[in-house]
Amino acid sequence: MSTPALRDAAVAVLGAGSWGTALAVQFARGGRPVRLWGRDAAQVAHMAASRCNLLEEPSGGFEVSDGIVATTLRPFELLTLRLTR
DSSP states (O other), X not given: OOHHHHHTOOEEEEOXXXXXXXXXXXXXXXXXXXXXXXXXXXXXXXXXXXXXXXXTOTTTOEEOOTTEEEEOOOHHHHHHSOOOO
């Protein structure tokens, strides 16, 4: 894979806690499509509906941009997805 293609590649982040969400936000700010995996279905549903991860940061939370898709798919199922823009 060439360097420009790698720079534009989609990203899967495993873990929707504060670190995982912050990492996903940074990748999305860079213009990359992101799948953010979380094991807690209620938390993932909340993030999808509110576009914010307040469960991890009650003092303000993380805004979850449209470039981030939160999912509860099993991590090995993420490997079979083609992450596209």
